[in-house]
Amino acid sequence: MLKYYKDLFNPKLSELEHGSYITIGTFDGVHKGHQRLISNVVREGKKNNYSTIAITFDPLPKTFFGNGGSDSSRLTSPYTRAERIGANGIDILIEYTFNQSFSTISAADFINEILVGLNPKKIFIGEDFRFGYKGSGNSAVLKQAGLTFGFETKILKFIELGKERISSTRVRHAIKNGNLELATELMGKHHEISGKIVRKMNDFKVSFVPNYDIILPPAGEYMVDIGDYNDKHSTKAIILNPNKSIDIILAKPMINSFSNDNVILRFLQSGTTIKNEEIKLKTYKERRTILS
Ligand SMILES: Cc1cc2nc3c(=O)[nH]c(=O)nc-3n(C[C@H](O)[C@H](O)[C@H](O)COP(=O)(O)O)c2cc1C
Ligand SMILES: Nc1ncnc2c1ncn2[C@@H]1O[C@H](COP(=O)(O)OP(=O)(O)OP(=O)(O)O)[C@@H](O)[C@H]1O
Known part of the structure; x- marks a missing residue:
């Protein structure tokens, strides 16, 4: 100890x-x-x-x-x-x-x-x-x-x-570039942050806010584990703006099991599972922003 x-x-x-x-x-x-x-x-x-x-x-x-x-x-x-x-x-x-x-x-x-x-x-x-x-x-x-x-x-x-050479600087660059696999290899651990679930949008979507100012990968989609020490779930996280909250898309509605406690978010890899309708929605939103 x-x-x-x-x-x-x-x-x-x-x-x-x-x-x-x-x-x-x-x-x-x-x-x-x-x-x-x-x-x-x-x-x-x-x-x-x-x-x-x-x-x-x-x-x-x-x-x-x-x-x-x-x-x-x-x-x-x-x-x-x-x-x-x-x-x-x-x-x-x-x-x-x-x-x-x-x-x-x-x-x-x-x-x-x-x-x-x-x-x-x-x-x-x-x-x-x-x-x-x-x-x-x-x-x-x-x-x-x-x-x-x-x-x-x-x-x-x-x-x-x-x-x-392995260095903290090299790990920081890997994360900033969204290369979570390299960061994991350099540390022998997944990049992780602790934080709280602050908002529940619906049964499958919650908002997570880190407790501490820890480096985050760029806006994008990532495969993550989320949970407390006893229980963890592999799921999907979407970072819209690295300075704000992170949206977590749950594979099943299990968030009540760690509702008010600290949870740990571990970044496994960059995501590849985005659904077609989400891609359409994103493009549409972006186009509207450009036009207005
Ligand atoms: C007592 C003490 C005073 C230090 N003063 C300075 C300083 O004036 N300027 C500086 O750039 N680093 C200073 N450092 C930081 C060291 O250069 C170095 O970053 C630190 O010891 C950690 O080592 P690491 O960078 O290899 O992890 C100081 C470190 C210690 C322990
Ligand atoms: N790749 C490495 N192999 C062996 N020792 C290392 C390595 N990187 C750092 N150290 C040693 O570990 C100690 C702590 O180093 P430090 O925390 O500055 O790591 P760093 O990776 O060099 O960080 P940064 O990239 O932020 O400068 C120092 O004694 C340093 O020489």
Whole structure:
């Protein structure tokens, strides 16, 4: 069971007396590259009987700095990210609020005031990992600090798919292009958002609104699973405008079974099952708009 801490400075956790193995990153989407990094921490940590820790940030540093454009829109809510990190076997997740004062912590202070208190024995990062004010900390800085504080730094090579590096940015592009199949392959999970059914148009058509500002594929038709944790139904979702609600067309009128609760919408693939009369209706509507 994952333990989830927020904003721990100078931590002194009794469970870490023996030592810890740590990984650090934004981990949005927890894609297969992240999973490899995490599984190295978990495998080696368990073997040596150390607690395993993931350190992460919210909001995403890219979003905070506002320089990512649509590349910084989120794949996962903090909750879904935590859930995926926990499912990969990490013991402790520490999430830091990435605000103005946090962003100006120097690399040395990040090591002294955050990492050292966690009693690290080994820190696992990918090739490009940077940390601290203006990104001045890197693997060389960690290796040097390890000589003083008694930890190792392990740098993992990037995992690729189709000779291209897997990254959160690549998953975001795949979703923006409506390529849900590629997004699923890169994450090893379907793209999912939690939200609420806010309106019932008729027994077969409801309106879903996401709880969190998560990236959506473009307007179009998608095959989805919708349901709560116990119950899910494969059906069809229509996105008319990615900033608004999503229309769900139900295969059978079963929505009462999860009426007021949070439901999870998982995008399986782009849809191909649109009916003829719906296509006609759509064309007609579009023509009228152009004429008026
Ligand atoms: C204490 C701290 C301060 C940071 N300050 C900056 C900064 O001033 N400018 C910047 O571009 N990124 C800054 N970052 C973000 C890092 O460059 C990087 O995005 C973050 O550590 C997450 O790593 P990842 O992008 O590999 O997931 C900072 C990170 C940390 C931990
Ligand atoms: N393909 C990969 N293989 C192995 N490690 C990776 C891979 N991608 C990222 N990492 C590592 O995972 C940690 C977290 O990375 P981060 O969250 O910045 O992922 P990212 O995919 O590079 O995100 P973004 O595309 O938004 O920059 C870092 O240590 C990073 O080096």
